Amino acid sequence: MTRHFLVAGAQRCGTTWLHELLAGHPEIAMARPARPEPKVFLREDPPGADAYRAEFFGHVDGESLLGEKSTSYLESPEAPDRVAATLGSPQIVVQLRDPVARAVSNWSFSRDHGVETRPLAEALRADMAGQQEWDRAASSVSPFAYVTRGRYVADLARWTERFDVHVQFLEELVDDTDRVVGDLFTWLGVDAGVRPDTGGGPVNASSTAEPLDRALEAELRDHYRDSDDALADLLGRELPWRTRKDT
Template structure:
């Protein structure tokens, strides 16, 4: 029985760069095509495991660890059930980043793809008031959930309750590239491999937003404070974008 793992998120947290690092390991076969992301476990109904492997892992060799990156899974309430029904107990990888930086990148990505016309400050201030409507027919998840998507604790909990989960942070991965070996070791493949290549995230958005003023930045930090505190408690460690554990 092949072993599987999933990179489930978070969006705009360097997961394309992470995908490429994982794909560079000789004993890991990442799902192909990688773009667009497979998102198999977002669709309603059962998933046939053999058909899933035949469709996305025809290039894998016997004994390879099979991996899929679909960052919409993290926020999906139903994906964990479908994953468990199909793959049993695969390993789950979650890469996170400062939720304010993630929100800015998400806004930039939406601007680049023509679905966002508001300035950065306008969009984030409006999001502080509540979620924006969106068309589910055009996107599997909302392109405007700049802030909701950075409240990691609730989304992460549903995965930690079901599967072995490895959480890492983009800021630390970029500051210490050798941390990729820790992930390889956790996945059960040779932890001495270093794929090399870019040491910066790929798939970066091109649009540059207006600067966040101090008032808005303070409001955003307040918005994320309870979620960041819950995440720090869940992981029993300080977060890279905070200087201490919040009680």
């Protein structure tokens, strides 16, 4: 029996590395092409299940678990309904990271791709001040939602209230890859003893670097405090970036 799962988010949280780990398991087939991400359920009229499998899983050769990584799904209000209408109740994987580190990585990614020209502090503060317009023909979601996108809990709750969701953290995947990968494979119902070789660490890192000044970091930590509190409550566990430092 063929089953489905989605890696629904979050952007700039190490999900390309996660995709490679998943694709390396012999019981799992990931959607192709992987880049650009399929983003099937961002479409107003996504295909039915048979058409979805025909479009993205024609390469399947006996794998029992079909997966798609499209990290824009997490923040889409419409995606959960569309997923349910097409796939029923697939398992949902969400990988998160320190929202401050994620914001800096998102800015770097936008700089690398030529859509951002402002210095780091200016760009982050502009996002904190309110939503900015972007070229919607070029991107399905804002490339400038550096700070906003790290307030994970409201987006995550849309998924946890209707799907079986596994949330893991990039920090823990880096620190204890074997345990985190084993836990994920167990949860997905595939052989938990498999350890795909993907080079041993995150991929698709941004190249642009600019330091985050301490005053702005403190401001961001305060900005995220209520969201992080609510996320910890939703998950019933502390967040790794808060156990590592005083935030």
